[in-house]
Amino acid sequence: MEILKTLIIVIFYLINFSKELELNAFAYTVDFNGIGFKLYVDGFNEYAKDNNLDIHINLNLMTHNNSTISIQNSSLMVESLLKKKKNKYDIYFFDNTYTRQYCSYLLDLNVRLPKEHIEMYDKNILSQVCRCEDKLVAFPFTLGFNGLFSNKRLLKKYNKKIPKTWDELIETGKEILEKERALNNTDLIGYNGYIYVDNGICSIYEFLYSCRESYESPFPELNSETTINAMKKLKQIKNELSSVDILFNGLALARPYDIKNIIVDEGENFQICPVNNLLIKLSIIVMITFKCIIIIIISILIFMEWNIKSTFYDVRFILASIYVNIISFITFIILNFVTIKSYKLYFSMQICVILTISIVNYIILFGIRLILPMLIKTDETNEIIGKLKFLSSQLKKSDSQSCDTTTNNTFNSKKTESTSNANSIYTKIIDYHYRLI
Template sequence: MNDTDSKKSKGKSKDETNEDKNDSNNSSIKSKKINSHIPQLFINIYKYHNIKTTDLLSSDNITKSITLNSIAFTYYEQSQIFTPIINDFNRYSSENHLNITINLNLFTPANSTIDINDYGTMIDTLLKKRPPKYDLYFYDNAYSQKYGLYLLNLEKKLPEEHIKMYNASYVNQTCSYIGENEYKIVGLPIYADYTILYSNMVLLNKYKKRIPKTWEELYNTAKYIIEKEKELNNTDLIGYNGLLIDSELGTSSIIEFIYSYRDSVDSQYPDLISNNTINALEMLKKISSEISSETIMKSNILYRTESLNNENSIFITFYNSNFNSNYKKAINLGHKEGISGSTGVGYNLGISKYIDKENIRKAAIEAFKYITSKEVQRKLVMKGYIFSIINSLYEEEDLCKKVDCEFFRRIQLVGRTVINRYNYDYYTTNYRKYVFDFVFGNNSISDTLKKIENLTKIYSISIDTKDSAIGLIYLCFVSTLSFLMCISLIFLFKKNYNSYFSFLPNDFWILSIIGSIIILYIELLDFNQITIEKCCMKITLLSLGFTFSLVPVLYKLIINFPIENKISDWTENHKYIFLFIFLILDLSTLLLHFMSSYIVYEKEIDEGKNFKICQINKDVGYVILNFSMVSKMVILITILVLIYIEWNMEETYYDLRFLIISIYSSFLTIILIIIVSNVIIENYVAFFSISALLYILLSVINYSCLYGIRVIWGLLKKDNNETLFIKNVNKNFLEKYIIYI
């Protein structure tokens, strides 16, 4: 603890001193590396040290008919606001006879071994529990997308005006969850913190310079003063001390710097691949290399607080608090006057959606409404504890007598989740790395932006050749093959080819070719966005293609059985019903697959291109898939057994030889398809190409061995096909006539 803290701690009440002693007796505070998710060190030192958990009154003698459990994390127990908020609600509940009490489980370095990252992981685990261990969750606002699946949809539970009183843009960025087919608000901000610009007025006044209004003006002012001070042998002066720490603070600084380069105050966050982003990063590099350094820009929080005290920097970006009076505070800058950007970091409050008891759910919603109410936010703002996201508060005359409302109104907040990803930790770490490699290294801006784009972009196959031409090549190739397959049906209706297609009725030949074409186009479902419906359709189309291709063969083998039997007779007389039975089985499997048998899994490729794949649900999905596979295996085994029995029959002698090649080749190809779908392939083009090739191979093998070879055979046969057909008909007639006699 520094001298400032020591002096201010003397002003504590006796009760607080006793509490501190008890805390120190119970557990020794462990030394922790400062994690910058919530930058509270400077807040703790300069701003919040006087918060008393009794300021909002204690919760003694509260009726405990319904008890809610809440959880939060802080590095600094004596400066956090969670306890005062909970105590305030418990007092309110007691006074208004709500019969609701909230218990707070507050994790700190003093009472646990977890840090902010461990807390985030723990929250993720706890939220999935049914029934939930906790009802109310205080969580870092960067994780609404990650936790949102397990949090209550507040839009359906709170009055519309309650949510609308908060800054809509900020709520949309930091409190929303976007699923496959849903959008919901899952939390509301308890507080937000933000950065501002500190200007060294001693030096600015010395050289008759004003506080800059743009980044270009800051650069020019700092460069001028540094050169003048060098003439006076002051070589230690720092032009700009930014906040590019290799932590979450660094990510926030990058986000707000790019945000400050949007076209207008009302413009959205700039697109990644845009001139706005390029200009922002190039200015950041220019500032870092010419009026600062990598060491300065990456220096830790303690170094910045020291810089504010020893006045060795002209400009410093830091979080709002009360430091050296020689530094004047101003809102962050932009590329044009009037445009700025400050990243809001803080905590949201959310409710578990797995609360099954109605009375507890209603109690949690009632508590949530009070904690996030305008009255509570006003109380916290007036005491100087927080910056609120309720804009209308800064229009109230009484409140503005105590705080600088004009300053707060000019802050242009942006949430970290403008770069929102489910795996935010992975994203933000690599995002910083790529930007730092450009700002402090030799990487080009184009390569940098491409690498960052690859972190967020989900690549997919399409006919657009911008990312890859494989989609267009595939579509042209399978279209050509399917056209040739369809054209080859002409031979079915030529009399001089009839003898080559006597194995199956014409309508079943057509079905067989349709089956091959269906299999040929299966990978078309991987074009553009992958969805659960497409995942289900892929396995269903494979099943249908299999049915159309091989069930006609099964039909022929059954009716050709050498021993007369009722099954053969029934099948021959009811061929469409026979086929329809298998189609019903396929359609039933399709319905089962839609019962959550698949999930869409995003493959995040390190330094590569992310893409989505279908992943089988380990519970329901495997059961359904195994059922489908077993049914097809039964058909294949039956075909193989019948082939074995009928192997030497003269009528189908060559047909069975070609058929066995088709069966074994298909079986091998399906095994390869299963293997590929479970092998880790980290290139989306390679993954698609291999899968597509296997499906094409399966289709072509079935077509060639069952139908195509007959066309080729007929075209190459030297004898007149019509004469051969008449001979075969006469031979069959004579054989049957002799047997009859």
């Protein structure tokens, strides 16, 4: 009987200890496949199998393909699981920006792993992104690096080397900008380090890190002299190498867009990102106002050059393009205020507006120039222009008489004088409009 009990105990012991240990890992990513996580976990499972470790990791990956939860909400979900002490996952992959947020829930790896293992990692990286509250709570899985891209064509054109410091960048950029603007290349931007995405604020931290005193120096404190000098240098770059458009785009980084959930009954939920920040709204209003002023000025110039023979069709095509842009812009504004329950329809309509602006403008301003000579012969063109000139001359006479009458009736007071000046400007514009060149 004792032998039977011992045999049963041994069998249960063998069954228990021969069972493979399964660990569950959780990760979320903006990528659609998360290939980096899969390769990492698959590599470990293969290593464990080859070395008989009896350990297997199951990866639970959240991407845009299998979830409608945003990255921000994913981080909140992880914190909720940790706070409730759920044992659903054993390993978490997370962005280092959430290290302090998760710190109180994570184990201290200093007391659970041998010193030799910890020393395999770069101590500077561990101290800056993996430690909090005197605890080592994580190890770096991947490191992201951003590079400064240079226009090699322009550098070669002006016999310049790739800049290695910010001062060299300013010196080289200013010289190339001045020479290119002399050649009427006014669209060139000397430095565009303000990334127009929700995590674009990281570029400022990267700039601060690049201005530290030495390679071994840690990330500078925000109230340190190094940070102050770095911000002055960034301001110098903005003033001397960047443009107004880059500045406005940078204002969008002052606060991320809000996330609005669109709940669809018996359908697919989705999210949109409305702008609710006052600073960003003001910057958008300023940009729209600036563009409206440009449109008004262009419209006045078109009106003045309406009957010039050499640009007879050009001004009309430009005016048609302005009409299309105005209608498309109004449509785009309406779409932003109308709640559409289908994300496919919502994004399709916005894309259609953008495509319409691009395609129609291209056809009106460029494409039609290729087929216009075939559609209208020179004789027909001259006949049409002649008729328009005749009509415009008649209108000019009538309008001039009206203007003269108005001027003669209002000549003898200060108020009359200002009115006369206004009429004079108006008359000149009308004269330019009806002149036959």
